[in-house]
Amino acid sequence: MTQLQQLNDLLAYATAHGRAYRRIYGMDKDAPVLTIGSFSEWQDIPLLSKSDLLGIPLAERSFLPMSEVDYIAASSGTTGTLPLFSPRTHVLEYEFRHDIFRFSGAALSSKLVPHQQELFLSAGGVPAPVVILDPRNPAVSVRLAQDAGVESIFAFLYHMPLIIEHMVRAGIGEQIRFVEVAGHTCSRSMFDAMRSAFPHAIIISTYGISEVERSPVGLPCTAMTEEHHEQHYHAKPDCYLELLDVESGRCIAPEIGYEGELVVTSHTTEPAAFPMIRYRTGDKVRVTDTKCAAHGDWSFSVLGRLETDFIKIPGGALNAHEIERVLRMHSDTVSDVFEAHLYEDTAADRVRLVLHLQPHPGADLKSLVTEISDQLRIGPDSTYADRVRAGHCSPIEPVVLAHDPLRKPKRIIRH
Amino acid sequence: MLERIDSELFNDIALVYKGLGISRAHISADMETTPDMLCELLDEARPQIPKTDVRLFPTSFNAGPSLRGFPLPLTHRWLSCERSFSEMRPTAVMAHLPHFWQLEIPLHAACRRESAPIFFGEPENIPVAAAAIASASIDTVIAGAPASFALSSYVLQKRLPLPPHWILIHDAFAASWEIPAPLRTADGMVFQEVHAFPGLPILEQCATLTQARSAHFHRSNSFVWDATEKTAYITSTGDDPFPLYRYVVPFTIEPLHTCDCGQEVVTRKL
Ligand SMILES: [Zn+2]
Ligand SMILES: [Zn+2]
Numbered sequence: 001m002t003q004l005q006q007l008n009d010l011l012a013y014a015t016a017h018g019r020a021y022r023r024i025y026g027m028d029k030d031a032p033v034l035t036i037g038s039f040s041e042w043q044d045i046p047l048l049s050k051s052d053l054l055g056i057p058l059a060e061r062s063f064l065p066m067s068e069v070d071y072i073a074a075s076s077g078t079t080g081t082l083p084l085f086s087p088r089t090h091v092l093e094y095e096f097r098h099d100i101f102r103f104s105g106a107a108l109s110s111k112l113v114p115h116q117q118e119l120f121l122s123a124g125g126v127p128a129p130v131v132i133l134d135p136r137n138p139a140v141s142v143r144l145a146q147d148a149g150v151e152s153i154f155a156f157l158y159h160m161p162l163i164i165e166h167m168v169r170a171g172i173g174e175q176i177r178f179v180e181v182a183g184h185t186c187s188r189s190m191f192d193a194m195r196s197a198f199p200h201a202i203i204i205s206t207y208g209i210s211e212v213e214r215s216p217v218g219l220p221c222t223a224m225t226e227e228h229h230e231q232h233y234h235a236k237p238d239c240y241l242e243l244l245d246v247e248s249g250r251c252i253a254p255e256i257g258y259e260g261e262l263v264v265t266s267h268t269t270e271p272a273a274f275p276m277i278r279y280r281t282g283d284k285v286r287v288t289d290t291k292c293a294a295h296g297d298w299s300f301s302v303l304g305r306l307e308t309d310f311i312k313i314p315g316g317a318l319n320a321h322e323i324e325r326v327l328r329m330h331s332d333t334v335s336d337v338f339e340a341h342l343y344e345d346t347a348a349d350r351v352r353l354v355l356h357l358q359p360h361p362g363a364d365l366k367s368l369v370t371e372i373s374d375q376l377r378i379g380p381d382s383t384y385a386d387r388v389r390a391g392h393c394s395p396i397e398p399v400v401l402a403h404d405p406l407r408k409p410k411r412i413i414r415h
Numbered sequence: 416m417l418e419r420i421d422s423e424l425f426n427d428i429a430l431v432y433k434g435l436g437i438s439r440a441h442i443s444a445d446m447e448t449t450p451d452m453l454c455e456l457l458d459e460a461r462p463q464i465p466k467t468d469v470r471l472f473p474t475s476f477n478a479g480p481s482l483r484g485f486p487l488p489l490t491h492r493w494l495s496c497e498r499s500f501s502e503m504r505p506t507a508v509m510a511h512l513p514h515f516w517q518l519e520i521p522l523h524a525a526c527r528r529e530s531a532p533i534f535f536g537e538p539e540n541i542p543v544a545a546a547a548i549a550s551a552s553i554d555t556v557i558a559g560a561p562a563s564f565a566l567s568s569y570v571l572q573k574r575l576p577l578p579p580h581w582i583l584i585h586d587a588f589a590a591s592w593e594i595p596a597p598l599r600t601a602d603g604m605v606f607q608e609v610h611a612f613p614g615l616p617i618l619e620q621c622a623t624l625t626q627a628r629s630a631h632f633h634r635s636n637s638f639v640w641d642a643t644e645k646t647a648y649i650t651s652t653g654d655d656p657f658p659l660y661r662y663v664v665p666f667t668i669e670p671l672h673t674c675d676c677g678q679e680v681v682t683r684k685l
Contacts, residue, residue, distance in 0.1 A: 067531070068532075126467065131517065132514045132520075143482065148471050148484065383581070
């Protein structure tokens with residue numbers, strides 16, 4: 001079946017069953033199911049966003065009766081908004097790992113689907129326990145994992161500092177053979193910390209979206225290495241990805257180097273609790289290849305969350321990925337972990353940037369931020385220092401970053 | 416009162432301990448296994464405890480340095496929870512339990528048997544738990560008894576409907592086994608369980624006992640109970656990877672009467 005046929009079938013199924021899509025597309029009772037005959041017709045199908053889904057109660061959104069829903073996933077949501085609860089069926093989502101590593105022992109998991117991880121291990125032929133990481137009680141969680149003979153880790157990236165600290169303290173870093181992280185873009189310093197704590201582990205990252213049933217939707221093209229710590233992903237076989245120009249909102253062809261918002265369609269053949277059609281992920285990605293050698297389709301790297309990692313300031317935009325790039329140029333003075341706090345001084349029509357950093361001992365923060373200011377691009381041909389000279393921004397104020405291992409990291413915070 | 420441990424049971428357990436490398440000096444028919452002693456036995460057995468076909472549960476509700484991993488089979492079922500579910504017939508279940516208790520996987524299995532989806536919540540994140548109750552069809556909550564106070568009062572304060580069904584887990588070592596006032600009068604079913612440590616229920620309730628919402632229980636039949644005036648001991652009856660032998664329960668029990676279900680009703684005597 002061609003991809004177009006698959007998408008057509010999905011659309012017809014979604015508008016024939018359940019009420020959710022008919023409601024989202026504003027179809028009246030007698031409207032016939034939607035079908036498409038070309039990709040340009042497909043691109044006329046409305047895009048879906050989280051707010052469309054939040055408006056429909058879970059039981060009504062689900063294509064299956066609650067008795068056939070395996071578990072309910074919650075997406076964290078930005079501060080102040082409610083999480084979206086999504087129904088999930090019982091499907092194996094992690095077969096790709098078997099091509100990367102032969103699992104034979106216990107795993108530590110910080111993801112909230114431990115039963116799925118355990119099902120994955122037993123489907124591989126060697127049933128083994130999954131120990132759940134309690135981020136509030138990391139020492140005992142690691143102790144249980146140690147006693148269980150842990151060999152692999154499935155974790156949210158922001159839990160990794162805790163896991164590393166306690167595993168290194170317990171002296172079990174060397175027995176870890178496989179590490180899979182998800183949830184955030186991995187910085188160079190985070191990769192280096194994992195590499196040094198788990199010298200014998202294959203380290204990969206997956207790209208998942210908690211609202212999408214067949215998450216993870218992005219699978220790693222290769223394992224992460226010292227040379228290539230930035231993970232490249234290709235679509236899972238039953239996912240269809242589109243790239244959306246951020247400014248125009250139009251679909252663009254995925255050419256190498258192009259950047260845009262990722263749109264996901266998940267066309268599973270199994271009964272889905274919620275088939276996702278043209279969902280705006282809110283993530284900005286960059287196309288890294290038009291034809292990945294392993295997969296044959298285009299691949300991408302994740303630059304950040306559009307809502308929080310790319311903030312407009314006078315004369316340009318502050319870009320978390322760009323701040324990280326500049327910090328990496330100063331790796332002998334500072335790590336690339338940061339929090340940028342933006343304050344809008346409306347009276348003076350200026351923005352203040354307070355940059356929380358992790359400097360190495362003895363670093364001269366004042367001269368460091370002067371250099372950062374000169375190097376930090378906020379537009380195609382202007383830097384932060386240019387905006388300071390134009391009077392639109394105040395000079396960067398450096399602060400030492402206080403680390404809270406329980407809080408999900410945010411790279412740019414607007415006040 | 417109650418069953419005495421026969422020598423056959425002792426011999427079986429002694430054999431398992433020997434296989435786990437526990438020194439003979441530690442094993443005798445009149446031994447008492449205190450929580451500290453259990454830690455020592457587990458430390459001694461640590462290299463022999465199989466790694467892949469067991470799940471480790473924490474030996475304490477307190478996540479301190481004296482916590483050890485207590486092995487139960489990987490396929491071990493949480494039967495008391497399954498029985499409660501079969502009475503409650505949940506639509507959707509929320510786990511409101513600390514993650515280090517390691518109860519999520521057996522709980523998910525119990526939910527599948529009852530065809531109910533599960534939401535893994537976090538007890539520290541009460542607003543998300545309340546949002547799940549409000550918008551994810553959650554009608555059954557399973558929580559540590561102390562955590563149920565904060566959750567139920569938050570839900571009522573936000574004028575959300577209180578989920579009708581609850582399973583509350585008491586720590587055997589807790590000074591009191593209280594349940595929140597709103598749950599004492601709620602319309603649904605509230606099952607209480609007492610665990611020696613997370614994952615090891617020793618006192619349970621049947622549907623009849625839930626009606627009184629009091630601290631009256633049935634003894635778990637996974638153990639032989641040996642109760643004296645001052646102390647109660649439990650001894651595992653199944654072929655567990657690490658059977659408990661005369662494990663000291665921090666209270667003794669007093670028989671009250673026979674329940675409609677035919678089992679003896681007991682209460683805690685401090
Ligand atoms: Zn690829
Ligand atoms: Zn009864």
